[in-house]
Amino acid sequence: MNVTDLLKKVLPHLVAILVMLIVSSLYFYPSMEGKSLQGHDMMMNYGKWREINDYDHFNGERPLWNGAIFSGMPEFLATHYEGSSVIAQLFVIPQKLGLPLEVMSLFWYMLGFYILMVAAGASPWIAVATAIGFGLTTYNIIIIGAGHFKKVHTLALIPPTLGGILLLLRGRYIGGFVLTTLFLSLQIVMAHVQMTYYYGIGLILILGVEAIYAFREHTWPRLLKAGGLMVLAALLATAPNYAKLINLYDYNEHTIRGGGSVTAQEEGVTTQGLDKGYINAWSSGVDEALMILIPDVKGGKSGAVSQNRELMRKAPAEYRNTLGGMNEYWGDQPFSGGPNYIGAVFAFLFVLGLFIVRDRIRYGLLAAVALLTLLSMGGHFPALTNLFIDHVPLYNKFRAPVSILAIVAIYLPLLAALALHELSTRKDLLEAKRKLPGLGKPYPVLYLAAFGYLAFLLLILVLPSAFNSFFSKAEMEQIGPMLSNPESAGQMAQIVDAIERFRISVFRGDIVRTLLFTLLSLVFIWLVVKRKIKAPVFVAAMALLIVVDLWPVGRRYVPLKDFTRKTATKEAHQLTANDRQIYQMEMAFTPGIGERMKELETTFPAANAEESDRLLTYAVNTRSHYRVFNVTQSPFNENTTSNAHRSIGGYHAAKLRRYQDMIEQHIGKSSMPVINMLNTKYFITKEGLQVNPGALGAAWFVDSIKYVEGPTEEIGALNGLDPTRTAVASRDIQEKVGAFDTTAPGDTVAYLGSAPDELTYRSRSGGERLLVFSEVYYPDWKLYVDEQEVPVFRVNYILRAAVVPAGEHTLRMSFEPKLYHDSNLISQYSFYLFVLVLLGLLAWGVVRELRKSQPDSKQA
Numbered sequence: 001m002n003v004t005d006l007l008k009k010v011l012p013h014l015v016a017i018l019v020m021l022i023v024s025s026l027y028f029y030p031s032m033e034g035k036s037l038q039g040h041d042m043m044m045n046y047g048k049w050r051e052i053n054d055y056d057h058f059n060g061e062r063p064l065w066n067g068a069i070f071s072g073m074p075e076f077l078a079t080h081y082e083g084s085s086v087i088a089q090l091f092v093i094p095q096k097l098g099l100p101l102e103v104m105s106l107f108w109y110m111l112g113f114y115i116l117m118v119a120a121g122a123s124p125w126i127a128v129a130t131a132i133g134f135g136l137t138t139y140n141i142i143i144i145g146a147g148h149f150k151k152v153h154t155l156a157l158i159p160p161t162l163g164g165i166l167l168l169l170r171g172r173y174i175g176g177f178v179l180t181t182l183f184l185s186l187q188i189v190m191a192h193v194q195m196t197y198y199y200g201i202g203l204i205l206i207l208g209v210e211a212i213y214a215f216r217e218h219t220w221p222r223l224l225k226a227g228g229l230m231v232l233a234a235l236l237a238t239a240p241n242y243a244k245l246i247n248l249y250d251y252n253e254h255t256i257r258g259g260g261s262v263t264a265q266e267e268g269v270t271t272q273g274l275d276k277g278y279i280n281a282w283s284s285g286v287d288e289a290l291m292i293l294i295p296d297v298k299g300g301k302s303g304a305v306s307q308n309r310e311l312m313r314k315a316p317a318e319y320r321n322t323l324g325g326m327n328e329y330w331g332d333q334p335f336s337g338g339p340n341y342i343g344a345v346f347a348f349l350f351v352l353g354l355f356i357v358r359d360r361i362r363y364g365l366l367a368a369v370a371l372l373t374l375l376s377m378g379g380h381f382p383a384l385t386n387l388f389i390d391h392v393p394l395y396n397k398f399r400a401p402v403s404i405l406a407i408v409a410i411y412l413p414l415l416a417a418l419a420l421h422e423l424s425t426r427k428d429l430l431e432a433k434r435k436l437p438g439l440g441k442p443y444p445v446l447y448l449a450a451f452g453y454l455a456f457l458l459l460i461l462v463l464p465s466a467f468n469s470f471f472s473k474a475e476m477e478q479i480g481p482m483l484s485n486p487e488s489a490g491q492m493a494q495i496v497d498a499i500e501r502f503r504i505s506v507f508r509g510d511i512v513r514t515l516l517f518t519l520l521s522l523v524f525i526w527l528v529v530k531r532k533i534k535a536p537v538f539v540a541a542m543a544l545l546i547v548v549d550l551w552p553v554g555r556r557y558v559p560l561k562d563f564t565r566k567t568a569t570k571e572a573h574q575l576t577a578n579d580r581q582i583y584q585m586e587m588a589f590t591p592g593i594g595e596r597m598k599e600l601e602t603t604f605p606a607a608n609a610e611e612s613d614r615l616l617t618y619a620v621n622t623r624s625h626y627r628v629f630n631v632t633q634s635p636f637n638e639n640t641t642s643n644a645h646r647s648i649g650g651y652h653a654a655k656l657r658r659y660q661d662m663i664e665q666h667i668g669k670s671s672m673p674v675i676n677m678l679n680t681k682y683f684i685t686k687e688g689l690q691v692n693p694g695a696l697g698a699a700w701f702v703d704s705i706k707y708v709e710g711p712t713e714e715i716g717a718l719n720g721l722d723p724t725r726t727a728v729a730s731r732d733i734q735e736k737v738g739a740f741d742t743t744a745p746g747d748t749v750a751y752l753g754s755a756p757d758e759l760t761y762r763s764r765s766g767g768e769r770l771l772v773f774s775e776v777y778y779p780d781w782k783l784y785v786d787e788q789e790v791p792v793f794r795v796n797y798i799l800r801a802a803v804v805p806a807g808e809h810t811l812r813m814s815f816e817p818k819l820y821h822d823s824n825l826i827s828q829y830s831f832y833l834f835v836l837v838l839l840g841l842l843a844w845g846v847v848r849e850l851r852k853s854q855p856d857s858k859q860a
Helices: 003-027 029-033 040-048 050-059 084-091 101-119 124-136 138-146 149-169 173-190 193-217 220-252 262-266 287-292 309-314 317-324 344-356 361-376 382-391 401-425 445-462 473-484 486-529 535-557 568-572 577-589 593-603 609-623 657-665 672-677 710-716 731-737 818-853
Strands: 035-037 563-565 627-630 680-685 688-691 699-702 704-708 726-730 748-755 758-765 769-776 781-785 788-790 793-795 799-804 807-815
Touching: 003 029, 003 101, 003 124, 003 535, 029 035, 029 101, 035 101, 040 050, 040 568, 050 609, 084 173, 084 220, 084 818, 101 124, 101 138, 101 149, 101 173, 101 401, 124 138, 124 401, 124 535, 138 149, 138 401, 138 535, 149 173, 149 193, 149 220, 149 401, 173 220, 173 818, 193 220, 193 361, 193 401, 220 818, 262 657, 287 361, 287 401, 309 317, 309 486, 317 486, 344 361, 344 401, 344 445, 344 486, 344 535, 361 382, 361 401, 401 486, 401 535, 445 486, 473 486, 486 535, 577 593, 577 609, 577 688, 593 609, 609 748, 657 710, 699 748, 704 710, 704 731, 710 726, 726 731, 726 793, 726 799, 731 793, 758 769, 769 807, 781 799, 788 799, 799 807
Parallel strands: 627 680, 704 726
Antiparallel strands: 035 563, 680 688, 699 769, 748 758, 758 807, 769 799, 781 788, 781 807, 793 799
C-alpha cells in the first residue's frame, strides 16, 4: 500500500473527525470564549473534594480518607490507581492542549458513535451524519450541562465498545479484539458502572439473537470463537482496573448502595441493595416514555412556567398568573432537567429499520430498546421492575431507572443509522411488498411502515388525552380536595380545565413538530428510492434534518445563558463571614495555626487573595479539630460547608450506611448528645454563627461501656446516653475491648494535628483507659501507641475507640487499607500486559494489511 492509497483511505475519516470537532465547537461556542457550564456536579465536587485536593496540592499525594463530609468517609473514587489512572489521562490531554471540556465532551460522543458506525460497515458520511445526531440527543447535552462527566465519558465509550463486538461477531477478530479491549477498559476507568451495566443488559439480548441464528445456521464455532475473544477482551480490559474495581466493590458493601438500613437488615426487613422506593424515585412514566420522539411530552424541565417567555406567550391572559406559578414539568419524577429526546428523524428511521435492515442485529436492537424502555418506567411498571430488583444480580445497586433511556439513545440511533445506510445503498426497497387486511393489493413494506407510523402520530395529535396525562400525581393530590369541596369546586374546575388545555397545546405543539420532521424525512426517502436524487444528496439532506431537529431541542434545556465565567464555581465557594469568624476563633484558641500559616506562606507564596484563603483553610484544618453543622440549607445535600470546614453533613451518592442511619434516627432529629460526640463545635444558622459549648472535642476518656445485642439496640441506646461518661457497643466486641479503668483527675488527651488519613494525639492517664474518638469508624483505621499497634473497635454505632495504656503516649491513627495497596500492585503489572498485547496486535494487524496490499514477488 503506497502513501497515496493510504491517504485515500484515511482522508475521509480525518475530514469526518474535523467536521465533528467543528460542530462540537459551534454548539458550545461560549466555552471557546473562556466561559463554562457550572453544572450541579461541578459545584458539588468542588467543595466535596476540597480537603483531598488541598492535601494533594501541598503534599503531592492523594489521601484515601475525606474528612470534610459526613464527619469523614473513605474516598476510593477520586484517588490514584496504578493502571487505570494512567489510562484515564487520555481524556485529559485535550484539556491540557486548551480545548474546553464541554466541546471535548460533545466530541467524544460523536467520535465514539462514528467508530461504531464505521465498524458496522457504514460509509464515513453516514457515520459522521448519525454520529453528530447521537451527540446532540438531549440527554447527552443535559448531562454535560449538569457536569456529570464520568457518565458523559462512559456513554461516549459504549458505542465504540459495541463496534468492537460487532467486528468480533463478523469474524474480524484482531480489530474487534483491540477495539473491545481498549474502549471497555476506558469505560471501566470512568467507574460509572450503572451505565455499563444497563448497556450489558441490551448486549445480552443482541448476543442472544446471535446465538439463536448460530443454532439455526450451525455456525457455533464462529460464535464461540467470537465469544471467547469477548471474554478474553473483558479480562484484559478489567485487569488494569482491578484495583479500582475491587476497592469500590469492597467499599460498596459499607454504603447505602450495599444494602438497606443496618438495623433493618438485622430484623430481616431487607438484605442487599437499595430500597425500592429510593431506586424508583426517578422513573419514567408509561406515557412519559413518549419523550423519545416528542420532547415536551411532560412539559420539559422543572421550573416555573413564568420563567419561560415562549410558554407565557401561549398562556391565556385570564389565567396567566395562575399558569405562571405552575411547574413547567408535569411528570411524576421529583424534578427533571429535561427529557431524553432521541429525535423525530432517528425515531422514524428506527421504525423503518425494523422492516428494511437485513442484518439480524435488528432483532437484538429491537429487543434491547423495548426491554430497556420498559425498565426505564421503574415504579410505573412494577411487575418487570420488581422482577429485576429481586432476581437480577446487581440491579438493586442502582437508582433512577429513567436514566436507562441513555442506553436506549445508543441502541435506537444505531438501527436508525443502519436504516439510513440501507436507504442510501439498496435499489430493491420497493420490491419487498406485503398485503394487509382491508387493502386490495400488496404494497411496499417501506411505505406500509411509514404510513403506519404517521397514523400513530396523527392519532396522538387527535386524541392527546388517550396517550398522555396532564397532571402529575402530586398535583392531583393537591387539586383533589379542592375539587371535592363544594365551595371551591366550580372555580377550581375552570382552573384545572385551563391548565389542561394549556398543557395539551404544549404537547400538541411538539407532536406537530415531530410530524413535520417525519414528513420531511419521508419526502427525501421517497426521492431516493424513486431515483429522483442521488445517495450523497439524500445522506446530506437527512444529516441536515437530524441536526436541525436535535440542535434547538438541546438548547431548550442547556441554553447559552447557562455559560458563565470559569471562576463562577470558585466564587460560589469563597469564604463567608461565618467561615472567617470560625477561623479567627480557632486561631485564637489553638496553638500552632499561626506558625503553620507562616511555614506555608514561605513554601507556597500566595499570588492573590484566593491562594491566601486556600493556605488559611489548609492551616486551620490541619492544626485544629472541629466540625460544623450548616442549617441554612439542606445540610445533607450540599458541599459548600465542606469547602471551608469539616462538616457533619455533605452530599455523596454513596455515603456510609451506618452514617445514613444516624442521620435518619439522630442527627436529622437534632439529637445533641450525638451531635456533640461528633465534635460539632459550630452551627451556621440564618441568625448567624453559634458556638456549641457541648462539643466533646477530638477525643475523650469514658468510664464505662454498655454492651447491647446488635446494631438495632446499639443505635437505640444512644437515646438518653451521656457520651461523656459511657460508650455503647455491640456485645460481640466485648472480648476485643477487654478490661480498663475508670477515669481519674489528671487524665487528658490532646489533639496535635492531622492529615486527612492520619491523626495525631497525646494522651496522659493514670491507668488503662477507654478512649473514644470523634471519628467515623471504618475497618482499615489503625492506631499506634508509641508506634505499637493496639486494637481499634466501633462504639456509639459509628465512632472509633481503643483502650490506651497508662502513662504519657503519642497516639497515631492511620488509614491503611491493605486491599488498596495490594491490588494496586496487581493493576500495575496488568497495565504493562494490557499495553504490550494491544500494541502487539496493532503491529500484527498493520503488517498483515501491508503484506496483503503488496504484489506477489513471483509475478513481478
